[in-house]
Amino acid sequence: MTDLATRWLGLELRSPLVVGASPLTDDLDALKACVRAGAGAVVMHSLFEEQLVEEQMAAHRFIDSRTHTDAEARSFFPESELFEMGSDSYLQRLELLRQSLDVPVIASLNGISTGGWTGHAVEMEAAGAHAIELNLYDPASDPAETAQTLEQRQLAVINAVAEQVSIPVSVKLSPFYSALPAFVAGTEKAGARGLVLFNRFYQPEMDLDALELSRKVVLSSSAELPLRLHGIAMLFGRTGLEMAASGGVHTGDDAAKALLSGATVVQVVSALLAEGPRAMARIHGELGRRLSDMGYRDLAEARGALSMANAPNSRTWERLNYARLLHGWT
Ligand SMILES: Cc1cc2nc3c(=O)[nH]c(=O)nc-3n(C[C@H](O)[C@H](O)[C@H](O)COP(=O)(O)O)c2cc1C
Known part of the structure; x- marks a missing residue:
C-alpha cells in the first residue's frame, strides 16, 4: 500500500486529505468521524473582516454610549445579524477542536484590506491554531481599481497577517489573475508558506419568479476540478x-489527479456536506488503492508526476495542444 503520510506547511499529516473550511467546524462529531476515516487535518470556517470590524465598532459604540447619548449618530452603524459566531466563540471552538482532534487544526481569516482585524491572527495562534489559512475572496467590481492596485492591496494583507504570527500562513486564491505565477511569487515574498487553489466564487442562482438572486449555496461537482489541476500543474x-x-x-481519483498535478494536500468540502463523513472514508480508500495500483510507494513519488514540468509530454498542458484539441473535435 502507498504510504499516505505527508507534510503540509511543516506539519506532519497522516494523509493528504483535509477537511476544508466549511460549517463542519460546528459539528465536532462529524469532524471526529472524518479524522477516524483518514482526514489528515481540519480547516475551520472563516472569521470575516466585516465581522471583526463590526465587533470593533460595537465595542466603540459601547464605550461611546457611556459618554454620549447621541442615539441618532449611533443608529448609523448597521447591526450585524450576518455572523452567528463572534471572535470569542470562534477562539473557544478552536481550543475545543485542538483538544478533541488528534490532527492539526487550521484557523481561517477572510478579508481584503489591511487594518486592525488582521490582529486576530495573533489570537488564533495563541488559541492553538497550527496554521492560518487566509482567504482573499475579492471579486473585482470597481472599474477604477486596476489589477496592480488590487494585487498590491492583497499582498499587503498577506504581509500584515504573516508578520504577526510565527505559525505558517497559507493563502486561498481566486483562479482569476491575469498572471497567476507572478502574483504567486509575490505571495511568497509577502510571507505565505502555502497556497490553496482555488477559492470557489459565489455561484449565483436566480429566482426568476421573484426576480432576485437566491441565497442558496450550490455544492460543487468533479467538473470543477480541472481548473485546479491546471493551476497546480502549471505552478509545480x-x-x-x-x-x-x-x-x-x-472521489479518490479526483484526489489522485490533484496530487499528480503537484498538490501536497487535497481539501474536501462539498462531498462531505452532501454525503457526510462516509465520503472521507470512501475517498481515502479509493485514493490509497489507486496510488498503490500505480505502484507509488509514497506521496513524494507521486507528487507532480503529471505537472507541466514533469509530465512525459508536458506540451499537452500548453497552448498548442489547446488549439489542436479544438480542431480535432468531431
Ligand atoms: C456551505 C459552505 C461554507 C463555506 N465556508 C467557507 C469559509 O468559511 N471559508 C472559506 O475559506 N471557504 C469556505 N467554503 C469554501 C470551501 O472551503 C471550498 O473551498 C469550496 O467549497 C470548494 O471545495 P469543494 O468542491 O470540496 O466543496 C465554504 C463552502 C461551503 C459549501
Missing part, C-alpha cells in the same frame, strides 16, 4: 510554496 516546480487543491474533489 515554479514556486517554493506548497499547494493544496480545493474545489471539485469528490
Whole structure:
C-alpha cells in the first residue's frame, strides 16, 4: 500500500486529505468521524473582516454610549445579524477542536484590506491554531481599481497577517489573475508558506419568479476540478510554496489527479456536506488503492508526476495542444 503520510506547511499529516473550511467546524462529531476515516487535518470556517470590524465598532459604540447619548449618530452603524459566531466563540471552538482532534487544526481569516482585524491572527495562534489559512475572496467590481492596485492591496494583507504570527500562513486564491505565477511569487515574498487553489466564487442562482438572486449555496461537482489541476500543474516546480487543491474533489481519483498535478494536500468540502463523513472514508480508500495500483510507494513519488514540468509530454498542458484539441473535435 502507498504510504499516505505527508507534510503540509511543516506539519506532519497522516494523509493528504483535509477537511476544508466549511460549517463542519460546528459539528465536532462529524469532524471526529472524518479524522477516524483518514482526514489528515481540519480547516475551520472563516472569521470575516466585516465581522471583526463590526465587533470593533460595537465595542466603540459601547464605550461611546457611556459618554454620549447621541442615539441618532449611533443608529448609523448597521447591526450585524450576518455572523452567528463572534471572535470569542470562534477562539473557544478552536481550543475545543485542538483538544478533541488528534490532527492539526487550521484557523481561517477572510478579508481584503489591511487594518486592525488582521490582529486576530495573533489570537488564533495563541488559541492553538497550527496554521492560518487566509482567504482573499475579492471579486473585482470597481472599474477604477486596476489589477496592480488590487494585487498590491492583497499582498499587503498577506504581509500584515504573516508578520504577526510565527505559525505558517497559507493563502486561498481566486483562479482569476491575469498572471497567476507572478502574483504567486509575490505571495511568497509577502510571507505565505502555502497556497490553496482555488477559492470557489459565489455561484449565483436566480429566482426568476421573484426576480432576485437566491441565497442558496450550490455544492460543487468533479467538473470543477480541472481548473485546479491546471493551476497546480502549471505552478509545480515554479514556486517554493506548497499547494493544496480545493474545489471539485469528490472521489479518490479526483484526489489522485490533484496530487499528480503537484498538490501536497487535497481539501474536501462539498462531498462531505452532501454525503457526510462516509465520503472521507470512501475517498481515502479509493485514493490509497489507486496510488498503490500505480505502484507509488509514497506521496513524494507521486507528487507532480503529471505537472507541466514533469509530465512525459508536458506540451499537452500548453497552448498548442489547446488549439489542436479544438480542431480535432468531431
Ligand atoms: C456551505 C459552505 C461554507 C463555506 N465556508 C467557507 C469559509 O468559511 N471559508 C472559506 O475559506 N471557504 C469556505 N467554503 C469554501 C470551501 O472551503 C471550498 O473551498 C469550496 O467549497 C470548494 O471545495 P469543494 O468542491 O470540496 O466543496 C465554504 C463552502 C461551503 C459549501
